[in-house]
Amino acid sequence: MKIPKSAAAGDIITIKTLVSHAMESGQRKDLDGEVIPRMIINKFSCEFNGNPVFSCDMHSAVSANPYFEFSARIEEAGTFKMTWVDDNGVVIEAEQDIALR
């Protein structure tokens, strides 16, 4: 996760996130010819101080280790919270603070 440590009020910053996940597409077969069931991260969201900034719904065609780049407008100091949820309901969370300068 790459977020600037600080920004001026009104700045639009770029956020980059990468999470490790196989994103099994449900299209592949194992050595016995059985279809390997789909197991992907299907939802990502970014909140700042509890307010939604950006989110996405994913299907099987998102690459392994999903990478996102998006923007946020900063008006105050606070905390970004990122959440990834996969097909098994496993939740991955990450937080980072940003200061005003």
Added chain:
Amino acid sequence: MSISRRSLLSTSAGLLLAGFFGTSTRAFASVEDVEKAIADFSGGISPTDSGVLNLTTPEIAENGNSVPVSVFVDSPMSPDSYVESIIILAEDNPHADVITFHFTPASGVASASTRIRLARTQSVMALAKMSDGSIHSARNEIKVTIGGCGG
């Protein structure tokens, strides 16, 4: 009727190809799937290819497992007027739906990038939904050298 050597060769080559691809059980998104995905996203409003939505993709993707895709709409992001969401559809993948980005005025700018899988050479379409309900579209052709289905 005389059969030339050339036509015989091309016919047999055609049959050979048909046999090769015919054994594949993989199903690709039909035109109906794509149209349904568009209708689900747009709510029946016809998209306009107005140039408002910028879709950036490589011309050639050597590895279909990881194709960089970026979308951007040059729009204000105020509570009164902003870009609500952008969907990416891969018309010749097993499922047309790839990803939907949701924006808010706090996004500052309607811009997002990710990496997607493409099964083969095809067109990728993006649709943007604005807060006033209008829908904008963009479409790019991507040549895929090695498909990303892990077949």
